Amino acid sequence: MTTPVSYEIEDGIAVITIDNPPVNALGHAVREGLWQAIDRFAGDDAAKAALVLGEGKLFLGGADISEFGKPPKEPSLPDLVGHIEAAPKPVICAIQGAALGGGLEVALGCHYRVAMPGAKLGLPEVTLGIIPGAGGTQRLPRLVGLKKALEIIPAGGSVAAEEAVEIGLADRLGEGAPKAAGLAYARDLVADGAAPHPVGTLPCPEADDAALEEARAHWARRNRGEVARLAAIDAIEAACARDIADGMAEERRIFQEMIDTPQRAGLIHAFFNERKTAKLPELKGVTPRDVSRIGVIGGGTMGSGIAASALLGGLDVTLIERDDAAAEKAQATVTRTLDGAVKRGKLAEDKRDAILSGAFRTATEYDALSDADLAVEAVFEDMDVKTEVFATLDRVMKPGAVLATNTSYLDVAAIAATTSRPADVIGLHFFSPAHVMKLLEVVVPDTTAPEVTATAFALAKKMGKTAVRAGVCDGFIGNRILSAYRASADRMVLAGASPYEVDRAVRAFGWPMGPYEMGDLAGLDIGYATRQRRATTRDPRDIVPTWADELYHLGRLGQKTGRGYYIYEEGARGGTEDPEVLDLIEKAREAQGASRREFTEAEIQRRYMAALVNEAARVLEEGIAQRPLDIDVTFLYGYGFPRWRGGPMHWADSEGLPALLADIERYAEEDPFFWQPAPLLKRLVAEGRSFQDLNDAQTGDAA
Numbered sequence: 001m002t003t004p005v006s007y008e009i010e011d012g013i014a015v016i017t018i019d020n021p022p023v024n025a026l027g028h029a030v031r032e033g034l035w036q037a038i039d040r041f042a043g044d045d046a047a048k049a050a051l052v053l054g055e056g057k058l059f060l061g062g063a064d065i066s067e068f069g070k071p072p073k074e075p076s077l078p079d080l081v082g083h084i085e086a087a088p089k090p091v092i093c094a095i096q097g098a099a100l101g102g103g104l105e106v107a108l109g110c111h112y113r114v115a116m117p118g119a120k121l122g123l124p125e126v127t128l129g130i131i132p133g134a135g136g137t138q139r140l141p142r143l144v145g146l147k148k149a150l151e152i153i154p155a156g157g158s159v160a161a162e163e164a165v166e167i168g169l170a171d172r173l174g175e176g177a178p179k180a181a182g183l184a185y186a187r188d189l190v191a192d193g194a195a196p197h198p199v200g201t202l203p204c205p206e207a208d209d210a211a212l213e214e215a216r217a218h219w220a221r222r223n224r225g226e227v228a229r230l231a232a233i234d235a236i237e238a239a240c241a242r243d244i245a246d247g248m249a250e251e252r253r254i255f256q257e258m259i260d261t262p263q264r265a266g267l268i269h270a271f272f273n274e275r276k277t278a279k280l281p282e283l284k285g286v287t288p289r290d291v292s293r294i295g296v297i298g299g300g301t302m303g304s305g306i307a308a309s310a311l312l313g314g315l316d317v318t319l320i321e322r323d324d325a326a327a328e329k330a331q332a333t334v335t336r337t338l339d340g341a342v343k344r345g346k347l348a349e350d351k352r353d354a355i356l357s358g359a360f361r362t363a364t365e366y367d368a369l370s371d372a373d374l375a376v377e378a379v380f381e382d383m384d385v386k387t388e389v390f391a392t393l394d395r396v397m398k399p400g401a402v403l404a405t406n407t408s409y410l411d412v413a414a415i416a417a418t419t420s421r422p423a424d425v426i427g428l429h430f431f432s433p434a435h436v437m438k439l440l441e442v443v444v445p446d447t448t449a450p451e452v453t454a455t456a457f458a459l460a461k462k463m464g465k466t467a468v469r470a471g472v473c474d475g476f477i478g479n480r481i482l483s484a485y486r487a488s489a490d491r492m493v494l495a496g497a498s499p500y501e502v503d504r505a506v507r508a509f510g511w512p513m514g515p516y517e518m519g520d521l522a523g524l525d526i527g528y529a530t531r532q533r534r535a536t537t538r539d540p541r542d543i544v545p546t547w548a549d550e551l552y553h554l555g556r557l558g559q560k561t562g563r564g565y566y567i568y569e570e571g572a573r574g575g576t577e578d579p580e581v582l583d584l585i586e587k588a589r590e591a592q593g594a595s596r597r598e599f600t601e602a603e604i605q606r607r608y609m610a611a612l613v614n615e616a617a618r619v620l621e622e623g624i625a626q627r628p629l630d631i632d633v634t635f636l637y638g639y640g641f642p643r644w645r646g647g648p649m650h651w652a653d654s655e656g657l658p659a660l661l662a663d664i665e666r667y668a669e670e671d672p673f674f675w676q677p678a679p680l681l682k683r684l685v686a687e688g689r690s691f692q693d694l695n696d697a698q699t700g701d702a703a
């Protein structure tokens with residue numbers, strides 16, 4: 001077996017190269033190879049210094065995440081970093097692309113660091129539910145000070161090469177190729193007679209209790225429920241009080257504690273699965289069509305957001321509006337969004353100017369789309385309006401162009417059938433605000449050509465979106481499942497819970513908002529319109545939240561009218577509870593003859609999640625989602641599901657499907673209409689299988 005670490009002498013410098021595609025993860029073979037290379041260097045009189053390089057587009061992507069939870073193999077990463085640091089002659093590294101996690105920790109074990117322009121140096125461990133475990137929490141504060149370390153580590157953050165040099169994390173900004181830049185620096189150091197410069201021997205950073213407390217308060221508030229960020233702060237605190245060996249021991253202890261948490265399992269589940277949604281068996285070997293010019297029809301909030309997002313992804317965009325005034329308004333909205341991107345440092349000013357004077361234009365005639373590769377309509381949610389737009393697109397778009405609809409519930413297959421080219425029609429369901437939300441549901445009718453689906457996934461990647469494949473049904477994956485758990489909340493309110501109790505319980509679980517706060521934010525007219533739309537098809541056994549209709553009729557539409565479920569005072573951050581709403585609900589209960597009981601927080605959470613998982617199992621069984629992981633990723637990126645819980649299907653597995661099914665069957669005794677257990681859930685329990693088993697079975701042969 002060839003080793004992923006090579007050693008050669010060049011000009012008196014030992015060049016040690018790690019070549020472990022795709023990201024040079026520090027798996028066992030790399031650790032062993034690097035350890036031996038350092039040993040060889042130490043005893044090699046021909047080498048005055050060593051240069052550590054990573055082959056390919058990035059230096060080192062960190063520890064091999066797939067090894068977590070498996071029995072550890074020597075040498076460990078912390079020992080390896082100590083071994084590099086203890087080398088008797090200078091060790092230099094040159095960082096291109098990225099040095100992340102254990103990759104940066106290896107760089108911190110080196111005595112000198114050259115950062116290439118464009119590289120990012122970071123410690124993302126907390127985003128995986130762990131803390132830096134190879135000295136990152138001890139060496140980084142020694143090098144850049146406590147405050148900077150507190151900015152980077154608990155955020156899972158990184159700094160660009162230029163900033164790394166400024167703050168002392170890197171010693172030099174390189175020029176040219178990493179190897180040439182590293183060798184040049186190594187030669188300078190040898191010529192100057194420079195000694196090894198071990199970061200671990202630098203003095204402890206000065207303690208600053210206020211800064212530590214501020215960081216704790218910040219992360220406890222921002223990422224409620226997450227443990228790793230706070231644990232990382234504890235480890236950084238240890239660096240202020242202990243020598244490197246003691247500090248490393250404390251870091252190790254905390255690291256091990258984090259490795260064993262369910263949060264670590266959830267976050268790593270999320271990491272791997274968000275990379276799998278685009279790997280669909282049906283796309284194996286399918287080449288997407290080229291897309292560089294797109295059209296967006298409709299310049300409202302959604303259309304403008306889609307346009308801005310596409311422009312930020314480097315696409316050329318023509319936005320169609322019905323008249324000049326509307327086009328001007330859309331132009332202004334898109335410009336504002338791009339200005340925001342400039343302000344946040346996501347877009348250079350000259351790039352924005354180039355976009356506004358070149359890549360972006362508005363038009364009032366569809367003929368402007370004649371050379372577009374793809375068009376997304378984002379007009380009013382009405383079948384007649386949409387089919388009219390599609391008839392026009394069908395007429396003006398060139399052959400082979402993709403015709404997409406951004407509908408959030410209409411039948412995409414029916415829309416496709418109204419055109420002369422159903423194979424080119426697909427749903428692209430963006431979430432609002434489209435330039436912020438990462439989720440894109442790619443809704444695929446049976447008639448769609450595979451390369452059109454592949455094109456949608458390629459487009460999503462360009463736009464920085466995480467795309468999930470969904471089949472055609474009312475609400476697709478996300479909104480269909482949302483309807484079910486939203487309905488479970490209404491059932492609990494009818495049975496005695498207050499909407500405020502429900503919101504509190506749901507937030508305590510880790511969701512960013514409860515369903516009633518969410519309703520107030522979105523506007524209670526939306527829920528009302530959905531109920532109206534479904535009125536004719538509603539099962540008579542279903543319940544109706546008549547109090548919600550009443551709120552609508554009272555003009556209490558939520559935040560935009562100052563009142564909904566909550567009262568929103570001018571200038572206040574959140575809403576306050578309103579006894580009038582509770583009265584209204586009590587009257588609705590009486591009118592429906594509902595008896596009232598208490599709900600604990602745990603029961604509210606359990607029923608809310610059980611309704612979600614039960615409907616998700618139906619969505620899977622019907623093939624609307626192909627794999628449980630697609631549902632997990634939909635909820636992480638479109639609905640704010642707490643990432644540390646991995647996703648709702650991962651949550652269900654970790655709770656145990658038999659217990660969840662038993663609860664659903666118990667709820668069904670009192671409400672058999674709503675709580676019918678999904679057949680797939682019953683089958684999985686009977687077979688002793690989990691949702692993860694379904695993932696494994698279905699991703700085995702993925703592209």
Ligand code: 3H9
Nearest residue numbers: 025061062063064065066077100101102124132133134275
């Ligand atoms: C750590 O270091 C702990 C230490 O402090 C202490 C230890 C004691 N391991 O993202 P991509 C796979 S924790 C294993 O599409 P990109 C990935 O799944 C680690 N596999 O590429 C994918 O596989 P597939 C701290 C990994 O160019 C393929 O590589 N490090 C790892 O868009 C390509 O990945 C991090 O958290 C890994 N570390 O982005 C960095 N990384 O092709 C995590 C990737 O089968 N990684 N894979 O789907 C990243 O953020 C991005 O992968 C990176 C490249 C920016 C590096």
